[in-house]
Structure formats: C-alpha cells, structure tokens
Amino acid sequence: MSSNKSCYCTIVLFIFATSWYHVASSLSYSEESMSIKHEKWMAQHGFSYENEKVKEARFQIFKDNVQHIDRHNQEGNHTYKLGLNKFADLTNEEFLAKYARSSMQSFKVASSYQSSFEYTNIKDIPPSLDWRDHNAVTAVANQGTCGTCWAFSAVATIEGIAAIRSGNLKKLSEQHILDCNYMHEGCKGGRQNSAFEFVIKNGGLASDTDYPYIGIQTACANNKPSSLSLNITGFGFIPPNNETALLAAVANQPVSVDVDITILQFYRSGILTGECGTNLNHAVTVVGYGESDDGVKFWLVKNSWGRGWGDDGYIKLQRNVNAIEGMCGIAMIGCYPIA
The missing domain is CATH 3.90.70.10 (Cysteine proteinases)
Known part of the structure; x- marks a missing residue:
C-alpha cells in the first residue's frame, strides 16, 4: 500500500509540474515579439511618447501588464477574461490616480x-x-x-x-x-x-x-x-x-x-x-x-x-x-x- 501511495504522489507531482511548466513556458516572450506588440498597441490607440527614455519606461509597464493578462486568462479557473486596452502602459496606481x-x-x-x-x-x-x-x-x-x-x-x-x-x-x-x-x-x-x-x-x-x-x-x-x-x-x-x-x-x-x-x-x-x-x-x-x-x-x-x-x-x-x-x-x- 505504501508503495502505491508513493507512486500516486509521484504521478500527481509530475502532472502538476508539467502543467506549471506549460503555463510558464507559454508566458515566455521574446523582447522582439513584445516590442512589436507594444508598437501595434501604440498605433491602435494613437499613442506616442516624448522621448525614448519615457517610451522604455512605459514599455516595461506594458510588458508586465501583458503577462498579468495572459496569466489570468490561461489559468482557466476564472469566470471572466482580461484584455489589452488603452490602459496597458499604466501601473494600477497610475490608473487609479487618473x-x-x-x-x-x-x-x-x-x-x-x-x-x-x-x-x-x-x-x-x-x-x-x-x-x-x-x-x-x-x-x-x-x-x-x-x-x-x-x-x-x-x-x-x-x-x-x-x-x-x-x-x-x-x-x-x-x-x-x-x-x-x-x-x-x-x-x-x-x-x-x-x-x-x-x-x-x-x-x-x-x-x-x-x-x-x-x-x-x-x-x-x-x-x-x-x-x-x-x-x-x-x-x-x-x-x-x-x-x-x-x-x-x-x-x-x-x-x-x-x-x-x-x-x-x-x-x-x-x-x-x-x-x-x-x-x-x-x-x-x-x-x-x-x-x-x-x-x-x-x-x-x-x-x-x-x-x-x-x-x-x-x-x-x-x-x-x-x-x-x-x-x-x-x-x-x-x-x-x-x-
């Protein structure tokens, strides 16, 4: 019986690890693909930035938000979906302030x-x-x-x-x-x-x-x-x-x-x-x-x-x-x- 339990636990852990790896790997983005996504988002919403320094700061926030949205949607246990919108380069604190x-x-x-x-x-x-x-x-x-x-x-x-x-x-x-x-x-x-x-x-x-x-x-x-x-x-x-x-x-x-x-x-x-x-x-x-x-x-x-x-x-x-x-x-x- 002890041997069967050990085998069962090993299988469960393997399935969990495999699932976690699948979600984690699917959320891996190249810098280039994320940059393209950001440029498309900027064009869609008519956004531009005053200089490259500001653009880079907003890009980092954008990346974090994209990963948050995708992670939520891929978890599969929610009754609602998230999506990119015009607020995607704002932190939550900035969003609330505005x-x-x-x-x-x-x-x-x-x-x-x-x-x-x-x-x-x-x-x-x-x-x-x-x-x-x-x-x-x-x-x-x-x-x-x-x-x-x-x-x-x-x-x-x-x-x-x-x-x-x-x-x-x-x-x-x-x-x-x-x-x-x-x-x-x-x-x-x-x-x-x-x-x-x-x-x-x-x-x-x-x-x-x-x-x-x-x-x-x-x-x-x-x-x-x-x-x-x-x-x-x-x-x-x-x-x-x-x-x-x-x-x-x-x-x-x-x-x-x-x-x-x-x-x-x-x-x-x-x-x-x-x-x-x-x-x-x-x-x-x-x-x-x-x-x-x-x-x-x-x-x-x-x-x-x-x-x-x-x-x-x-x-x-x-x-x-x-x-x-x-x-x-x-x-x-x-x-x-x-x-």
Missing part, C-alpha cells in the same frame, strides 16, 4: 429635492432585464482623463427615465453639467446628486449635440435649449447595502452607483466574480441584470471609458454575493432621478 474620481461615498446628502425610496413594495420583478432592449440607454461614451464619471453616470440615469416615461431617447450633455454646475470639483470629481440638483434648478439639460463633451471644464454656456422631454423633480437613494432594493429600483429604471475599480483596469468579458474591494472610487450606471447559463446572477453595468474597454464598454458584476456591500461595493451607494 480614473478613480467619484466622491459620492463621503457625501452626507441634505437636500429638499431628495425623496424617500419609492420601490419598497415592488412585486413581479422580471428574472432578467436589459434597458438597452427597451431603447432607454444611449451609446457608451468616453470621459477621457477628466474625472466626470459622476456626470456620465447621472446623465445616463436621466436619459433612461426620460426614455422610459416618454418613449423618446436622446443623448444629453455631460459638458453642460461640468461647465455650469459649480457644486463639484470640475475634472477632479463630483457627486451624482449635485448633477440631479443642477438639472432640476436649471429646468432641463442641453443635448450632447448642442453642448458636446470636450473633456475639460470651460466657461458655462447656459443658453442652450433643454432637450429633456420631461422635468426631473427630485432624486432618491437606494437603501445602503441592500441588493434586493437595488434590484427593485433597476427593474424600474437605470440606477447610478459607485464601485471600486481597483481590479477592473483590464476587464474584457464574462461575469466578474471573486475578490473585489469596497473603496468606492468610480461612478457607473446599472442598466440591467440577469443570470448566466451556468446560474451566476449578474448586474449589467454601463461604464464611461469608451467601447474599447470591457465588453463593448460594459461589465457584468456578480449579483447576490455573500457580502452586503455587493460585488465591488455596488450595493453601498446608489441613486436615481425622479420624474
């Missing part, structure tokens, strides 16, 4: 426009929903390096409720809010509720055509006609740390939430499961929910980093996780406009 700008988590709201949560007793919630299928979601946009995720998230919910109530979907202006609403820190961040308050007090919001997004704060041109088909009269907050309440709200309209984006830099497709932080630092919009063929429930989330990030600009975050905060803190803070 794109983690929402400040909703530290804000104690006190506004006459805030209403109590209105979806407490909602019944007959459908098992899945995608507001894109109901013509209530505009195309994914790109906020650039300006920290306007809060404005994009708020505007997406306003576009959504307006389309649901009126049947008329229009792309509205984040730039109008960035330039003319002074209750924020410009491109350094802001809060979705202040965007709602601006639209209410302003009596509407310009279209993106009349007031296009340029990604920097400029002088307010608050003389554009409103393209809103109805009036926003207030806003509500989702009861915190309550995915059931969030589900009831999303079943009725798109909802703005804050999430922790620390591990989302290279998300490409699938349902994000596993470990994720709850340091809320980015605003996104929940535009639906569903369940995969293998039974994993998810939130469908619209981002504002362009269609080149994620799954055509979207991400699926696991729903009903074993933590009241939700995946990446999605259930901690949520809000929506009232029309």
Whole structure:
C-alpha cells in the first residue's frame, strides 16, 4: 500500500509540474515579439511618447501588464477574461490616480429635492432585464482623463427615465453639467446628486449635440435649449447595502452607483466574480441584470471609458454575493432621478 501511495504522489507531482511548466513556458516572450506588440498597441490607440527614455519606461509597464493578462486568462479557473486596452502602459496606481474620481461615498446628502425610496413594495420583478432592449440607454461614451464619471453616470440615469416615461431617447450633455454646475470639483470629481440638483434648478439639460463633451471644464454656456422631454423633480437613494432594493429600483429604471475599480483596469468579458474591494472610487450606471447559463446572477453595468474597454464598454458584476456591500461595493451607494 505504501508503495502505491508513493507512486500516486509521484504521478500527481509530475502532472502538476508539467502543467506549471506549460503555463510558464507559454508566458515566455521574446523582447522582439513584445516590442512589436507594444508598437501595434501604440498605433491602435494613437499613442506616442516624448522621448525614448519615457517610451522604455512605459514599455516595461506594458510588458508586465501583458503577462498579468495572459496569466489570468490561461489559468482557466476564472469566470471572466482580461484584455489589452488603452490602459496597458499604466501601473494600477497610475490608473487609479487618473480614473478613480467619484466622491459620492463621503457625501452626507441634505437636500429638499431628495425623496424617500419609492420601490419598497415592488412585486413581479422580471428574472432578467436589459434597458438597452427597451431603447432607454444611449451609446457608451468616453470621459477621457477628466474625472466626470459622476456626470456620465447621472446623465445616463436621466436619459433612461426620460426614455422610459416618454418613449423618446436622446443623448444629453455631460459638458453642460461640468461647465455650469459649480457644486463639484470640475475634472477632479463630483457627486451624482449635485448633477440631479443642477438639472432640476436649471429646468432641463442641453443635448450632447448642442453642448458636446470636450473633456475639460470651460466657461458655462447656459443658453442652450433643454432637450429633456420631461422635468426631473427630485432624486432618491437606494437603501445602503441592500441588493434586493437595488434590484427593485433597476427593474424600474437605470440606477447610478459607485464601485471600486481597483481590479477592473483590464476587464474584457464574462461575469466578474471573486475578490473585489469596497473603496468606492468610480461612478457607473446599472442598466440591467440577469443570470448566466451556468446560474451566476449578474448586474449589467454601463461604464464611461469608451467601447474599447470591457465588453463593448460594459461589465457584468456578480449579483447576490455573500457580502452586503455587493460585488465591488455596488450595493453601498446608489441613486436615481425622479420624474
């Protein structure tokens, strides 16, 4: 019996070592092949560097990121894939410094426009929903390096409720809010509720055509006609740390939430499961929910980093996780406009 056990252990160790060697060897890149990959990536995204020293530093970061992405995808035990995107020459710390700008988590709201949560007793919630299928979601946009995720998230919910109530979907202006609403820190961040308050007090919001997004704060041109088909009269907050309440709200309209984006830099497709932080630092919009063929429930989330990030600009975050905060803190803070 002892001899059989020894033989079995030897076989297991051999298989493990062989598998490890296969993964490790498949992640071996020549400097030339990696350099070619970097040049192609630069051309794809229109990147250039000020000098060779900077380029070499960025190339080293790029190589590390490529290996991280490939290692994750080859492990074969994840429910989601990673992929190269425009953030591939940034360290995670640099990525967070540029794109983690929402400040909703530290804000104690006190506004006459805030209403109590209105979806407490909602019944007959459908098992899945995608507001894109109901013509209530505009195309994914790109906020650039300006920290306007809060404005994009708020505007997406306003576009959504307006389309649901009126049947008329229009792309509205984040730039109008960035330039003319002074209750924020410009491109350094802001809060979705202040965007709602601006639209209410302003009596509407310009279209993106009349007031296009340029990604920097400029002088307010608050003389554009409103393209809103109805009036926003207030806003509500989702009861915190309550995915059931969030589900009831999303079943009725798109909802703005804050999430922790620390591990989302290279998300490409699938349902994000596993470990994720709850340091809320980015605003996104929940535009639906569903369940995969293998039974994993998810939130469908619209981002504002362009269609080149994620799954055509979207991400699926696991729903009903074993933590009241939700995946990446999605259930901690949520809000929506009232029309």
